[in-house]
Amino acid sequence: MKIQLQNIITNRKIKINEKIPQNKIKLGENAKLVSPITINGFMEYAGKEEVYFEGTLKAKVILTCVKCLSEFEQEFEIPFSESYIPEKFASGNSGRENRELEELDVYTYNGIFIDTEEIARQIIIENLPPYPLCPVCRAKTE
Numbered sequence: 001m002k003i004q005l006q007n008i009i010t011n012r013k014i015k016i017n018e019k020i021p022q023n024k025i026k027l028g029e030n031a032k033l034v035s036p037i038t039i040n041g042f043m044e045y046a047g048k049e050e051v052y053f054e055g056t057l058k059a060k061v062i063l064t065c066v067k068c069l070s071e072f073e074q075e076f077e078i079p080f081s082e083s084y085i086p087e088k089f090a091s092g093n094s095g096r097e098n099r100e101l102e103e104l105d106v107y108t109y110n111g112i113f114i115d116t117e118e119i120a121r122q123i124i125i126e127n128l129p130p131y132p133l134c135p136v137c138r139a140k141t142e
């Protein structure tokens with residue numbers, strides 16, 4: 001879903017309750033969504049075109065075990081709180097200090113919309129285990 005920035009500015013705070021179909025988001029070769037993503041939270045206007053997004057994301061993903069190569073499902077319930085600023089602020093064109101995005105600790109948006117599908121994709125990818133282990137292999141290593 002694309003949320004209009006003007007809607008967030010006008011209302012100051014909007015509630016987000018969204019289900020994103022699993023076929024809308026691609027996670028790459030090593031992970032695949034098997035159920036819709038659920039996002040519950042709120043977006044709040046923080047001033048100067050900055051938007052604060054806080055909530056919880058739920059998803060079920062198929063991963064491949066790095067030891068036995070079998071596929072297994074893993075459920076995620078991820079609390080998040082993120083800030084979003086226009087790309088122009090990150091590039092230094094607006095008089096703000098020009099810094100790398102990693103230093104800013106925020107995400108950017110381009111245009112008049114904030115895309116919750118892209119936000120969901122980023123949150124899931126950031127929380128995928130780098131070396132996924134199925135329950136059987138995980139039990140053997142403990």
